[in-house]
Structures are given as structure tokens and as C-alpha cells.
Amino acid sequence: MNFNSEIDAKYQAELRQADLDHHKPTAGAMAGHIVANLWYFDVKLHQAVWFVKGAQALQLQDFYETLIQENRQQLDDLGAILLDENELPPATVAEYTKYTKMSEDARLKYVTAADLVNETAHDYTTANMFIDRAIILAQRENRPALANFLINLRGSNNHRTRQLQALIGKTAWEDLVEVDEDDED
Numbered sequence: 001m002n003f004n005s006e007i008d009a010k011y012q013a014e015l016r017q018a019d020l021d022h023h024k025p026t027a028g029a030m031a032g033h034i035v036a037n038l039w040y041f042d043v044k045l046h047q048a049v050w051f052v053k054g055a056q057a058l059q060l061q062d063f064y065e066t067l068i069q070e071n072r073q074q075l076d077d078l079g080a081i082l083l084d085e086n087e088l089p090p091a092t093v094a095e096y097t098k099y100t101k102m103s104e105d106a107r108l109k110y111v112t113a114a115d116l117v118n119e120t121a122h123d124y125t126t127a128n129m130f131i132d133r134a135i136i137l138a139q140r141e142n143r144p145a146l147a148n149f150l151i152n153l154r155g156s157n158n159h160r161t162r163q164l165q166a167l168i169g170k171t172a173w174e175d176l177v178e179v180d181e182d183d184e185d
Contacts, residue, residue: 027141028087030134031078031150035089036099037127038075044104044123045071048116051109060113060167067120067160074153081149101126114168121164124157125176131157 003011049064082089090099102123108116131154138147162172 025133025137027134027137027143027146028082028085030130030137031082031087031146032090032095033099033101033130034127034134034150034153035075035078035082036096037102037130038071038078039090039096040100040102040104041123041127042068042071042075044102044108044120047104047108048120052113052116054113056113056167060117063163064120070156070160074156078149078153081146085143085146101130117164117167121161121168121176124161124164125173128154128157 045064045068049061049068052060052064079089079091090096103126108119111119131150135147135150135154138144138150158172161176165172165174165176
């Protein structure tokens with residue numbers, strides 16, 4: 001597609017602002033990472049639905065279908081809130097790939113159901129690291145609507161983590177302590 005100079009100038013300004021926002025993080029930039037994580041998480045949740053096996057496969061497929069629907073709603077809702085906050089959420093596969101911190105591995109299709117559930121619980125923990133940072137930034141920047149959404153998202157993630165952990169015989173946060181590499185500086 002051939003874009004005019006006005007569109008190109010707007011996009012170049014967006015790229016410059018995104019670079020600034022990611023070097024000195026803002027709530028909007030951190031929420032952009034969350035959007036990218038949610039998009040990647042959708043792929044991982046589908047991987048679980050498609051490849052879970054074993055005696056509990058049917059129940060886990062139903063549970064993961066629910067997680068997919070929730071995740072998609074959260075992605076849409078966060079994108080809308082960012083637009084309301086005059087922010088531009090990532091909106092291309094390239095942007096999602098650049099900003100995600102969610103890992104993926106095609107070999108997960110071969111693991112046991114318990115290992116798949118464990119991976120999903122760890123994904124929620126990874127997501128929460130970015131949500132926690134974004135909450136602090138949103139509160140500091142006096143963005144109550146964004147902070148409120150993120151606080152509720154954190155609570156939802158905690159609930160789902162507890163449920164996933166129970167499926168594999170663990171307490172809510174057992175073996176889920178993540179080291180936040182950015183906090184070690």
C-alpha cells in the first residue's frame with residue numbers, strides 16, 4: 001500500500017514516542033506490553049486446547065475455552081481503554097512480537113496435561129509482573145480508569161492461577177515465584 005506523507009509522518013512520530021515511552025516507561029507503554037502478552041497468550045491457550053491429552057482432556061478443553069474467551073475480552077477491553085487514554089496499543093503481529101514477554105514453544109503440544117497447566121500458571125505469573133508495573137505507573141500518572149482495569153485484571157489472573165495450580169495439586173502461588181530481571185538493577 002502506498003501511504004501519503006501525512007500518514008507516514010504520523011507513524012514516524014508514533015515510533016519516536018514509543019521509543020521514548022519504552023526507555024522511560026509510562027503506563028501506556030507498559031500496558032502495550034500487556035496487550036502484546038494477551039495476544040500471544042491467546043495463541044498459547046489455543047495450543048493447550050488443541051493438544052491437551054489424557055483422562056482430563058475434555059474438562060481441560062472446556063476450561064481453556066473459557067480462558068480463551070476471557071483473554072480475548074481482556075485484550076479488547078484493554079485496547080479500548082488505551083484508546084480512551086489517548087494511547088496507541090500495539091496492533092500488528094510485528095508490534096506484538098516486539099513487545100511481548102510471553103514465551104512460546106511448539107514442543108508444548110507434546111507435554112503432559114499437568115505440564116501444560118503448569119506452563120499456563122507460569123504465563124499468568126509472567127503477565128502479572130507487567131500488570132503490577134503498569135498499575136504503579138498508572139497510579140503515578142493519575143490514570144484511575146487504566147489503574148482500575150489493571151487492578152481487576154490482576155485479581156482475575158490471581159483467581160485463574162489458583163485454579164490452575166489446584167488442578168496440579170499446588171497452592172495458589174506454590175513454585176511460581178518469578179524473578180523480575182528489571183528489579184535487579
